[in-house]
Amino acid sequence: MSSIPHGNVPAYLNPDSIRRGLSRRKTLDQVFVLVGLILMLACLGILAVLFLDLVIDGSQRFGWDFFTNFPSRRAERAGILGAWVGTSLIMLVTAFCAVPVGVAAAIYLEEYAPKNWFTAIIEINVTNLAGVPSIVYGLLALGLFVYQFGLGQSIAAAGLTLALLILPIVIVATRESIRAVPKSIREAAYGLGATRWEVTKDHVLPYSTGGILTGMILGLSRAIGETAPIITIGALSFIAFLPSSPFTSEFPFISFQWLNDPFTAMPIQMFNWVSRPDQAFQANAAAAGAILLAMTLLMNAVAIWIRYRFRKKINW
Numbered sequence: 001m002s003s004i005p006h007g008n009v010p011a012y013l014n015p016d017s018i019r020r021g022l023s024r025r026k027t028l029d030q031v032f033v034l035v036g037l038i039l040m041l042a043c044l045g046i047l048a049v050l051f052l053d054l055v056i057d058g059s060q061r062f063g064w065d066f067f068t069n070f071p072s073r074r075a076e077r078a079g080i081l082g083a084w085v086g087t088s089l090i091m092l093v094t095a096f097c098a099v100p101v102g103v104a105a106a107i108y109l110e111e112y113a114p115k116n117w118f119t120a121i122i123e124i125n126v127t128n129l130a131g132v133p134s135i136v137y138g139l140l141a142l143g144l145f146v147y148q149f150g151l152g153q154s155i156a157a158a159g160l161t162l163a164l165l166i167l168p169i170v171i172v173a174t175r176e177s178i179r180a181v182p183k184s185i186r187e188a189a190y191g192l193g194a195t196r197w198e199v200t201k202d203h204v205l206p207y208s209t210g211g212i213l214t215g216m217i218l219g220l221s222r223a224i225g226e227t228a229p230i231i232t233i234g235a236l237s238f239i240a241f242l243p244s245s246p247f248t249s250e251f252p253f254i255s256f257q258w259l260n261d262p263f264t265a266m267p268i269q270m271f272n273w274v275s276r277p278d279q280a281f282q283a284n285a286a287a288a289g290a291i292l293l294a295m296t297l298l299m300n301a302v303a304i305w306i307r308y309r310f311r312k313k314i315n316w
Helices: 015-061 064-068 081-112 117-129 134-148 155-179 183-191 196-223 228-232 266-274 279-315
Strands: none
Touching: 015 279, 064 081, 081 117, 081 155, 081 196, 081 266, 081 279, 117 155, 134 155, 134 228, 155 196, 155 228, 183 196, 196 279, 228 266, 266 279
């Protein structure tokens, strides 16, 4: 092979040109990282300012009475007891319905379903459903759960509505997490004689638990603040009673009567207070908004802790 004479070396092979190109790319990388960091800090700063503003505006209402009182026509006596209990029960139904169904659907589509035109249509529809406006889910639930199934304006109807809303998010996030597991792990398990379910249960799911919980966090964080779907199915804006207790003193010590009870939620209560001209009710709405954000952060913190425990177990 003939060598290129020193004087005829192309410009792109010149060592000085290569060094200048690498230096320029490193500089661009550093600029990109710096710009991204500045934008992230700016967004976090805006969120912190807004949250602090809510806390300051509602600071006079933070107290035990605010958590234990029902809504009232007098702002100083109004509370969020019915709202935060209703929100908690709705989130319980939503998580219980959406997470198992979403994870099971993602496992089937990624590990079991044949790759044909039918599954391609399902995948496209699932992806598109993640961007459908929430009011559409409310109208669907009004016709299906409230009228067709006869659930009425109940906690069960609200939980199922929000479960439908976040189901595409859980499916997409779970599929991406399962897809990220290296194929070599599956091949090694198959080589040792494991069945497809054993590979999925003992290898794929443990390694993808972090992504599954991330999808659950994103879905529940969206559901807890949704207003349009539960307004559409008939959530009450003023409620002076609590749903039935899930626990009883008689066998089997568990009751599901609360699923059929009327409800309200934190976003509905906030909307009711914000629509009033009295500044005292505006302070109540600000306090409720800060508490709703705190509930969201607490829910996310629990999910992140569970995800950390799973990852630590896998690392061992």
